[in-house]
Amino acid sequence: xxxxxxxxxxxxxxxxxxxxxxxxxxxxxxxxxxxxxxxxxxxxxxxxxxxxxxxxxxxxxxxxxxxxxxxxxxxxxxxxxxxxxxxxxxxxxxxxxxxxxxxxxxxxxxxxxxxxxxxxxxxxxxxxxxxxxxxxxxxxxxxxxxxxxxxxxxxxxxxxxxxxxxxxxxxxxxxxxxxxxxxxxxxxxxxxxxxxxxxxxxxxxxxxxxxxxxxxxxxxxxxxxxxxxxxxxxxxxxxxxxxxxxxxxxxxxxxxxxxxxxxxxxxxxxxxxxxxxxxxxxxxxxxxxxxxxxxxxxxxxxxxxxxxxxxxxxxxxxxxxxxxxxxxxxxxxxxxxxxxxxxxxxxxxxxxxxxxxxxxxxxxxxxxxxxxxxxxxx
Numbered sequence: 001x002x003x004x005x006x007x008x009x010x011x012x013x014x015x016x017x018x019x020x021x022x023x024x025x026x027x028x029x030x031x032x033x034x035x036x037x038x039x040x041x042x043x044x045x046x047x048x049x050x051x052x053x054x055x056x057x058x059x060x061x062x063x064x065x066x067x068x069x070x071x072x073x074x075x076x077x078x079x080x081x082x083x084x085x086x087x088x089x090x091x092x093x094x095x096x097x098x099x100x101x102x103x104x105x106x107x108x109x110x111x112x113x114x115x116x117x118x119x120x121x122x123x124x125x126x127x128x129x130x131x132x133x134x135x136x137x138x139x140x141x142x143x144x145x146x147x148x149x150x151x152x153x154x155x156x157x158x159x160x161x162x163x164x165x166x167x168x169x170x171x172x173x174x175x176x177x178x179x180x181x182x183x184x185x186x187x188x189x190x191x192x193x194x195x196x197x198x199x200x201x202x203x204x205x206x207x208x209x210x211x212x213x214x215x216x217x218x219x220x221x222x223x224x225x226x227x228x229x230x231x232x233x234x235x236x237x238x239x240x241x242x243x244x245x246x247x248x249x250x251x252x253x254x255x256x257x258x259x260x261x262x263x264x265x266x267x268x269x270x271x272x273x274x275x276x277x278x279x280x281x282x283x284x285x286x287x288x289x290x291x292x293x294x295x296x297x298x299x300x301x302x303x304x305x306x307x308x309x310x311x312x313x314x315x316x317x318x319x320x321x322x323x324x325x326x327x328x329x330x331x332x333x334x335x336x337x338x339x340x341x342x343x344x345x346x347x348x349x350x351x352x353x354x355x356x357x358x359x360x361x362x363x364x365x366x367x368x369x370x371x372x373x374x375x376x377x378x
Contacts (some may be wrong), residue, residue, distance in 0.1 A: 024143035035156045051108045059158030065093040065105045081254030091193040092160035105316040111158035119155030123167035141340025141344035151334030151361035164194045175207045175308045180222040187227025199315045201227040267322040289328035293317045296339030313338035
């Protein structure tokens with residue numbers, strides 16, 4: 001009989017290396033903890049308080065929704081609709097309230113925890129999504145590049161981007177696997193979390209159209225039918241609750257001056273080209289965000305990403321580009337995450353390391369601006 005072979009566990013299989021995309025996870029956690037540490041040190045001198053510093057911008061409105069619910073009428077002043085929690089979709093506030101009630105933690109702390117944890121979930125989900133159609137090396141790069149995305153500063157704030165990106169990334173995996181019911185259910189949750197989820201509805205419809213036309217797979221219709229139900233339920237609730245069928249749209253327009261404008265991206269680009277010093281810092285960020293998004297789309301098509309990812313990326317970029325005054329700022333470029341996957345697929349080695357380094361620098365700058373001034377809203 002042959003001698004018994006002794007199997008040893010290689011160093012590569014130490015417990016931390018068994019974490020999916022552990023390098024990206026380690027970088028993400030390090031960035032979040034570093035931000036918390038630096039902010040805590042700064043608070044010694046500013047006396048603001050860590051939770052207070054991280055609860056600004058949209059976080060204020062999410063916390064108002066948790067504490068006071070949604071108003072039963074549109075707040076008005078001088079004939080104009082005012083800002084109110086009506087503009088915010090319900091999934092995130094519901095999660096905060098439920099977990100706060102169970103754990104007895106404050107709503108602010110729970111909101112920050114959910115944002116950070118779901119951001120980490122988004123890193124892993126994007127790695128898994130990339131692994132669905134390419135090799136593990138590219139998936140590792142995609143997860144790492146997303147972990148240092150300039151828009152990632154919101155994972156230290158009370159924002160719901162981690163929820164939305166995680167749901168959509170998992171939904172795209174379901175579409176690639178032709179798991180239509182799962183994709184529809186994830187889409188319903190995504191559209192209950194943010195209007196960005198409606199872009200995923202378009203992906204479901206396009207994917208279902210191809211499946212029916214090519215394979216006569218009528219079960220695929222479950223995805224586009226189920227996906228928008230979260231949005232539809234929220235609109236119906238607001239209609240009943242406020243008595244106004246356009247409560248959300250009017251609040252967006254009146255409270256945040258937010259509306260679709262086909263001319264908006266051309267105005268951003270035109271203003272910068274004619275006089276690069278004329279735009280505010282926000283205008284400059286939107287200009288470069290637009291250029292990077294267009295370049296990312298070109299790379300995505302050249303890399304021949306799956307149809308589902310291309311449709312989501314294209315629709316996302318168009319939606320954000322024509323959304324005034326939102327535009328393609330870092331947070332919304334990050335939401336179009338197939339662009340990150342495309343860049344990670346195209347470049348490796350020294351080029352990829354340069355991209356990561358540049359992204360880290362931009363992330364640090366955006367974090368600093370967000371936490372220290374009101375010159376640029378996230």
